[in-house]
Amino acid sequence: MIEPFEKPIYVTKPFLPKLEEFCAGLEEIWENQWLTNNGPIVKRFSQEISNYFETENVCLFTNGTLALQIGLQGMGIAGEVITTPFTFVATTHALFWNKIRPVFVDIEPDYYTLDPEKVEAAITPWTTAILAVHVFGHPCQLEALADIANRHNLKLIYDAAHAFGVRVNGESISHFGDLSMFSFHATKLYHSIEGGMLTFQEPSMKKIFNYLKNFGFENEIEVVMPGTNAKMNEMQALMGSIVLKHVDNIIDRRRLITETYFERLDGLAGIRLRPAFAKELNYNFAYMPIEIDENEFGMSRDHFYDELKKYNIFSRRYFYPLICDYACYKKNTVGDPLKVAKRVAEKILTLPIYYDLDLEDVYKICDIIEYIKQRRYKKKTFAAA
Numbered sequence: 001m002i003e004p005f006e007k008p009i010y011v012t013k014p015f016l017p018k019l020e021e022f023c024a025g026l027e028e029i030w031e032n033q034w035l036t037n038n039g040p041i042v043k044r045f046s047q048e049i050s051n052y053f054e055t056e057n058v059c060l061f062t063n064g065t066l067a068l069q070i071g072l073q074g075m076g077i078a079g080e081v082i083t084t085p086f087t088f089v090a091t092t093h094a095l096f097w098n099k100i101r102p103v104f105v106d107i108e109p110d111y112y113t114l115d116p117e118k119v120e121a122a123i124t125p126w127t128t129a130i131l132a133v134h135v136f137g138h139p140c141q142l143e144a145l146a147d148i149a150n151r152h153n154l155k156l157i158y159d160a161a162h163a164f165g166v167r168v169n170g171e172s173i174s175h176f177g178d179l180s181m182f183s184f185h186a187t188k189l190y191h192s193i194e195g196g197m198l199t200f201q202e203p204s205m206k207k208i209f210n211y212l213k214n215f216g217f218e219n220e221i222e223v224v225m226p227g228t229n230a231k232m233n234e235m236q237a238l239m240g241s242i243v244l245k246h247v248d249n250i251i252d253r254r255r256l257i258t259e260t261y262f263e264r265l266d267g268l269a270g271i272r273l274r275p276a277f278a279k280e281l282n283y284n285f286a287y288m289p290i291e292i293d294e295n296e297f298g299m300s301r302d303h304f305y306d307e308l309k310k311y312n313i314f315s316r317r318y319f320y321p322l323i324c325d326y327a328c329y330k331k332n333t334v335g336d337p338l339k340v341a342k343r344v345a346e347k348i349l350t351l352p353i354y355y356d357l358d359l360e361d362v363y364k365i366c367d368i369i370e371y372i373k374q375r376r377y378k379k380k381t382f383a384a385a
């Protein structure tokens with residue numbers, strides 16, 4: 001017998017700095033008497049984030065979804081865009097809001113990112129861009145996608161909502177592709193309560209994105225394009241600035257949690273972990289996905305998910321269902337059979353991982369996983385005897 005957790009363990013929990021740290025910043029806001037519209041803290045935060053990502057080409061937003069919508073609009077993306085069905089639904093919604101048709105193609109089985117071979121096969125005369133996702137923070141196949149985009153004259157756009165802090169060969173993930181979107185939502189590993197950011201290669205885009213997030217205002221009396229309202233405010237920037245000081249710590253902590261899960265779960269029949277991460281990758285340990293094989297594990301992913309709940313462990317089935325299976329995208333025809341994506345969506349489960357999850361609790365979660373599996377196995381052999 002293992003007792004359930006006394007308090008629920010959720011898949012994530014926002015990082016909160018010390019209250020005093022935030023209050024000191026609030027005093028500054030009260031002194032400034034400035035809450036939004038490119039205030040002093042947003043300006044300072046923009047420089048800090050720019051330093052962190054080692055690029056001047058950044059633009060801050062009130063959330064990641066609007067950042068991506070505006071990114072697509074500002075770049076003039078239209079027609080068809082090749083994308084993944086294995087992501088958070090906002091990736092596709094951003095296309096829809098720009099009247100772009102999403103063309104879903106399959107993912108690769110190791111890290112679940114867009115499969116470059118399938119991308120190439122799906123290009124038509126209407127294709128204008130590839131919208132790939134660094135899903136769970138793991139980089140896409142950067143070179144292969146860049147090569148396809150170059151050869152076919154397509155824009156390469158990354159939904160990097162999960163990829164804060166990731167580096168490849170020492171280079172920030174934000175330096176790849178034409179445009180990347182990062183989400184600073186409270187549920188992500190790094191956050192500004194809510195918030196978002198675009199990074200891009202072409203410096204002149206900054207002006208366009210700034211217009212689009214602020215109604216297209218050039219000055220008091222001139223509006224140069226039909227923009228919307230997607231500005232970051234001072235409270236968000238304050239939180240973002242403070243959490244940025246802790247982010248290396250946050251990532252270190254998540255590395256430890258991930259290593260603990262890997263140690264305990266590697267080799268457990270019916271559980272598949274992602275393959276080892278490449279040496280040249282500085283991963284951010286944003287999520288802890290596992291696959292449950294029903295036959296080997298002795299129960300389906302959904303059954304296991306329900307069993308975990310009985311122990312007060314709330315895992316999540318990210319990303320299930322696939323986007324193309326949601327009612328609002330069902331009418332969209334899909335050419336690719338999506339073999340890998342369909343299989344993964346049935347098996348995937350993401351385990352709790354967040355800054356102040358105790359290693360003791362990670363051990364206990366693993367004990368419970370083993371216990372559920374063993375008990376199931378005993379029941380089965382008993383029934384067979």
Ligand SMILES: *Cc1c(COP(=O)(O)O)cnc(C)c1O
Pocket residue numbers: 063064065066087088090091133159161162183184185194195196
């Ligand atoms: C969270 C998320 C978004 C949306 O970001 P918000 O800041 O919540 O608007 C988009 N894409 C992916 C893959 C995400 O996980």
